Amino acid sequence: MQVYMDNNATTMTDPKVVEAMLPFYSERYGNPNSLHKFGTSVHLPLSKAIDQVYTGINAAESDDIVFTSCATEANNWVLQSVWIDKVLNSDKNHMVTTEVEHPSILATCKFLEEQGMKVTYLPVNEQGIVEAHTVRSFITDKTALVSIMWANNETGMIFPIQEIGEICKDKGVLFHTDAVQAVGKIPVDMQAVHVDFLSMSAHKFHGPKGVGALYIKDSQQLTPLFHGGEQMGGRRSGTLNVPGIVGMGKALELATQNIEATMALIRSKRDRLEDALLELLDDVMVVGDRNNRTPNTILISVRGVEGEGMLWDLNNALIGASTGSACASEDLEANTVMLAIGADSELAHTGIRLSLSRFTTDEEVDYVIEAFTAAVKRLRAISSSYAKVGPTPGGEAQACDLLYLHDKCD
Amino acid sequence: MAKDNLLGGSLWDAYSNKVTTLMNNPQHQGEITEEEAAAHGNKLIVADFGAESCGDAVRLYWEINPETDVIENAKFKSFGCGTAIASSDVMTELCMGKTVDEAVKITNIDVEKALRDDPDTPAVPPQKMHCSVMAYDVIKKAAGLYKGVDAESFEEDIIVCECARVSLSTLQEVIRLNDLKTIEEITDYTKAGGFCKSCIKPGGHEEREYYLVDILADTRRQMDEEKLAAAADAGALGDFEHMTLVQQIKAIDAVIDESVRQFLVMDGGNMEVIDIKSSDDNIDVYIRYLGACNGCASSTTGTLYAIESTLKEKLSQKIRVLPI
Incomplete structure (x- = not known):
């Protein structure tokens, strides 16, 4: 599929x-x-x-x-x-x-x-x-x-x-x-x-x-x-x-012509997908109140999984999605929207956007739930964010300062 | 911009098969525990580089034989894109079996080369070269932890462009030797700035200590100052041909005041120096006659010859005097 x-x-x-x-x-x-x-x-x-x-x-x-x-x-x-x-x-x-x-x-x-x-x-x-x-x-x-x-x-x-x-x-x-x-x-x-x-x-x-x-x-x-x-x-x-x-x-x-009915149809599939991902996965976050969102959109942040890596695995599963991750752009510049939301600089690198349409089917939603959770599982197994053995004392990494990226958007 | 750039190339199409294979199935992903290392009588070193908020992070595990300093086993964990995971994987492989001293000599360029399918085709597109740099940095960090020294002590030179590993001293030398004037020329000569572009100017993908724009401006300024200093020395030594224009005018005026003007004034005339133009073969001194000299027959023959030969003798054989 x-x-x-x-x-x-x-x-x-x-x-x-x-x-x-x-x-x-x-x-x-x-x-x-x-x-x-x-x-x-x-x-x-x-x-x-x-x-x-x-x-x-x-x-x-x-x-x-x-x-x-x-x-x-x-x-x-x-x-x-x-x-x-x-x-x-x-x-x-x-x-x-x-x-x-x-x-x-x-x-x-x-x-x-x-x-x-x-x-x-x-x-x-x-x-x-x-x-x-x-x-x-x-x-x-x-x-x-x-x-x-x-x-x-x-x-x-x-x-x-x-x-x-x-x-x-x-x-x-x-x-x-x-x-x-x-x-x-x-x-x-x-x-x-x-x-x-x-x-x-x-x-x-x-x-x-x-x-x-x-x-x-x-x-x-x-x-x-x-x-x-x-x-x-x-x-x-x-x-x-x-x-x-x-x-x-x-x-x-x-x-x-039947926009309320079409919206309800898309929204029900979107909400089912969103609910399933939030329920099946720990440490994920969806941006924005779903009642004030276009009914087809989910922007989900997956801790420990970099956006381009996630897109890669989804693409291997023949799923087309999108990320605002800097790594996935031609010029390595992080997406301004991700940075402007500002609550969490990790979102700039871990956000995945899934956007449905009136042609999206229930079978497709089921398939995406399965493939998405499998990709998160595989990439978190590789991820340093989920490693159990900590660094040797003195071997910790310095936190990253993304402020200069914010400056660029001013 | 040209035909090839009309469609933005797909990032992933430019990855080598090795990058793709290792992203899909990294060989050395995993962890080593204290217990495992201790069971082999080895020392465990775990080093982090980068952070999730930076967009990529890697954790490197080394199991080192304390007798021989050999890295007997290595593993990694990585938060990052496909190239970051593949680079970390190949870096981990390159460490194994080497002593710590040998391992610190592994560079990001070695990592990228090891990811190539054939020796002449880059493994990743230019903007992704950056991902291999972290693999290099974490090795230094681990080696520093093992030896109890600062990771920076392994760096002999200040690296300005980490992607292409071009040092500050190399850049300064290349700018001087080839009289480079633009960033594009620097990239053509050294490859610096040709990859993730962070080192070109502030505001790129990551913050840098040195930027090519500043290095170019500083080096050009130094070159100009040195040129002036050389000219000043030339003036002091009376080396007319290497003087600046101002010094040349002063020197000519001095000779004319001393040896020429008095004779012109005696006849009710005078002269002034208008301009000096230097070429490889000649230094042309343009003059204008004043007063009685103006229109005097001798001004284009005997007088002119006298002025020119005086300047030739006292300053340079290249001088030609041209009245206007």
Whole structure:
């Protein structure tokens, strides 16, 4: 058996989505900007996809949802264009974000800091979220933008977007949320929250890769990132990714039409997996209150077992999971989320993320419970953390100071 | 960046088969108890290096024959990734049968080489070379415990890049001899900084005592100071060709004041030194005539010859005088 438990990284494209996309490759391949019938004949399916996306997040008619190539593009667009619109061309110079954002936010912030933007990176509490009152206290007269994720990719923890939105509205500050891990996983209702900009990505909810969108409240000003062919009403140039947009619409419809029931289904499997691991294994810890988590995510710390080693054993068992361990990254840099949670520096090296989907089966959950516990058993047998014979006096190791890694995230 | 780098390579694909095999099934993983060591009449040494909070930790067990100092049995325990476990395993194997003095000579490079499938292909990708360093450090720790000395006493030199084992003195020498100006050049010449990159500048994977950026800056500064000191000596010795530009101007002005200017002034003229340009073959002194010299026929013939030959005689045969 092989089991995919890395659905926060990407998901399987739902075969129903692929089926909806297929006609738009070799049959209905016209460019929607063309005047002839090859082009115009794709307008109807595109309109349908647009409707599906508006419905999926309950956007109003007066709002824009502009399709992009991915959420990274949407995130870059908001941050870079707010810099142009509100900082270069007005008297603001500041934005607020969190330490645990996706790299497409954090790296863009670093880039804007080099251009002269002042950025406040808010810390998270031991639950891994930013509290709304913290956001309020860091907004100043100079603040142009608050950018805070809806749900975290590593922990699944859901941020208080409604409260933060109200604070931003009160203070007259633009509010952007990277909702990549929320849209399609939990209810997202744009008429119930005050959000100016929202980024999303199709491949996180069983849609295709290479397509995302930016929601823009009330069609408000935001200088385009891409200039050219005046597509998307001039907001985002580039020939429309017709199969991608059709696929995204279909995928969001499938993910949201019975979202409460789908969430309950995924949650029951996730909770069973989490409960089993917590019961079968000593010295393990799961990050964050499960009632405030996306229903598919578990971030579990396994004492004495390094994350990459654990992934290795899971991979040998044909299970795909993820770790924030520095050892598993190309550049040996520890994951900022793990460090920002801060309660336990060991978590930076022992955290394993299991993320389920609506396609995860009970058999797969059973298999993962078995393989996970077997891997922990094998690696703990090798682990120095579980050795019985202590070091010769004087042979003890010095504790490690991870502070310098924290400094790097400031 | 080029075609090969468009897709981030998979870390695990770059592991040798030996690394994979030993990670899946380490041969020397385990513990040795005091009782077992005592039963063989041997001394048990247990040394730790690293910690779980650092991301990797290893515990090394040596059973040493006190008569011969030979490590008769060795085991390890490791908290770490695949390469850390495989490195610890091969390090433990390399220790066995050696005396403690022989074992301290094992380096992380020996450990990495022992993990290779073929001699010319690295066993681990560059950023994982770091994992083998801990295997080396724990040997020093164990040997220090056995001999009752500090582990650092086994280190003859200050190691700046632990992955490639490049010492401070080597780096300073290579920078000087090859006139290196960038970190990339240092990595090309010595391999230092080419692996986990911690030693390049502060803020990397681990904190270091010495960083390549500082060593480069300090060595370059020393080289500049030495160059100036040499020039100052040249000035003091009257070695015109090795003087700095300022010293050369002063020396030329001094000669002109002493031997030339008075004759020009007598005829209602004067001159000034504008610039000096040195090449391998010539030192070109650019001058400008003032007053009556300006436009005087002799200024491009006899007078010019007189100025040039005076400077040649007193300062350097390479001098050419060029009026502008």
